Amino acid sequence: xxxxxxxxxxxxxxxGSAFEVFRQGTKKAIEENMAQLMENARHTFSGFFxxxxxxxxxxxxxxxxxxxxLIRTTAWEERQCARIEAYxxxxxxxxxxxxxxxxxxxxxxxxxxxxxxxxxxAEEKGVRRHVRDSVIRHMMESRLGEMTSYLYGLLKYFxxxxxxxxxxxxxxxxxxxxxxxGEYQDWQKPVYIEVYPMDLADPPADHPMVFGHFEGQGYxxxxxxxxxxxxxxxxxxxxxxxxxxxxxxxDVRFVECIFRDVHMKSGTMYGAxxxxxxxxxxxxxxxxxxxxxxxxxxREYDIYQDAIGIGNGGQT
Numbered sequence: 200x201x202x203x204x205x206x207x208x209x210x211x212x213x214x215g216s217a218f219e220v221f222r223q224g225t226k227k228a229i230e231e232n233m234a235q236l237m238e239n240a241r242h243t244f245s246g247f248f249x250x251x252x253x254x255x256x257x258x259x260x261x262x263x264x265x266x267x268x269l270i271r272t273t274a275w276e277e278r279q280c281a282r283i284e285a286y287x288x289x290x291x292x293x294x295x296x297x298x299x300x301x302x303x304x305x306x307x308x309x310x311x312x313x314x315x316x317x318x319x320x321a322e323e324k325g326v327r328r329h330v331r332d333s334v335i336r337h338m339m340e341s342r343l344g345e346m347t348s349y350l351y352g353l354l355k356y357f358x359x360x361x362x363x364x365x366x367x368x369x370x371x372x373x374x375x376x377x378x379x380x381g382e383y384q385d386w387q388k389p390v391y392i393e394v395y396p397m398d399l400a401d402p403p404a405d406h407p408m409v410f411g412h413f414e415g416q417g418y419x420x421x422x423x424x425x426x427x428x429x430x431x432x433x434x435x436x437x438x439x440x441x442x443x444x445x446x447x448x449x450d451v452r453f454v455e456c457i458f459r460d461v462h463m464k465s466g467t468m469y470g471a472x473x474x475x476x477x478x479x480x481x482x483x484x485x486x487x488x489x490x491x492x493x494x495x496x497x498r499e500y501d502i503y504q505d506a507i508g509i510g511n512g513g514q515t
Contacts (some may be wrong), residue, residue, distance in 0.1 A: 224309040252369035268383035
């Protein structure tokens with residue numbers, strides 16, 4: 200066999216199983232430290248907002264976008280960090296207003312163990328002279344996108360309501376202000392977009408309802424069909440004799456809402472949360488709610504939902 204064949208054989212037969220052990224260990228570590236992780240993240244963002252506000256005190260500049268990025272090289276450093284950056288426009292054309300590192304070391308608590316297990320496997324198979332340190336590093340780096348998805352899953356549940364974090368009100372933001380999580384100088388996925396208040400009964404023709412904010416509205420005999428309300432928030436709204444069909448309710452938060460004879464016929468509500476809501480005759484059986492275990496960078500793993508005990512569809 201050639202060197203490349205040895206490497207490919209090791210990747211196909213051994214790396215996947217070792218990475219699965221790493222994934223489960225990471226999941227367990229996050230679950231065990233969830234409260235502290237969330238508290239540290241909130242404290243970091245509160246400080247970042249305050250620092251950004253101070254940096255803008257003597258200017259008329261406003262913030263257009265904040266990005267949270269995992270930098271790939273951090274995986275090999277003693278302390279793993281994500282970079283928080285504030286721009287006056289966006290990360291491509293905008294001017295950097297402020298930046299700060301956020302400690303994410305707990306996400307990498309099993310990283311060194313993964314490397315060690317791969318070294319041992321290569322030695323046991325007698326292919327260590329082919330599967331060298333540089334090869335192992337390349338294999339591990341190929342899965343760093345999953346670590347970013349863990350970071351996204353960890354941060355999204357409080358960044359979805361970033362405007363409620365301490366010191367957020369101190370910064371001046373532009374219309375359409377957004378916060379996103381992703382990889383440094385690569386992909387970014389939005390977790391917060393500031394939009395104007397909306398009315399579900401009178402949807403805007405020129406603007407999608409994702410990230411919508413609905414407050415104090417009452418809906419009766421309303422049929423909501425074929426739309427996306429992803430990452431929207433309903434506060435103190437009431438629904439009576441309403442139906443939802445082919446609707447995307449992923450990451451939607453219902454806060455102090457009332458449901459009376461509501462039939463959710465079809466659609467998805469992955470990560471949806473109902474907090475202090477009243478329900479009578481609410482039928483959600485047609486909705487897809489169970490989280491699929493993470494197996495790729497195209498869908499985030501909802502570690503937060505599992506950790507607080509509502510992994511079966513975010514039901515309280």
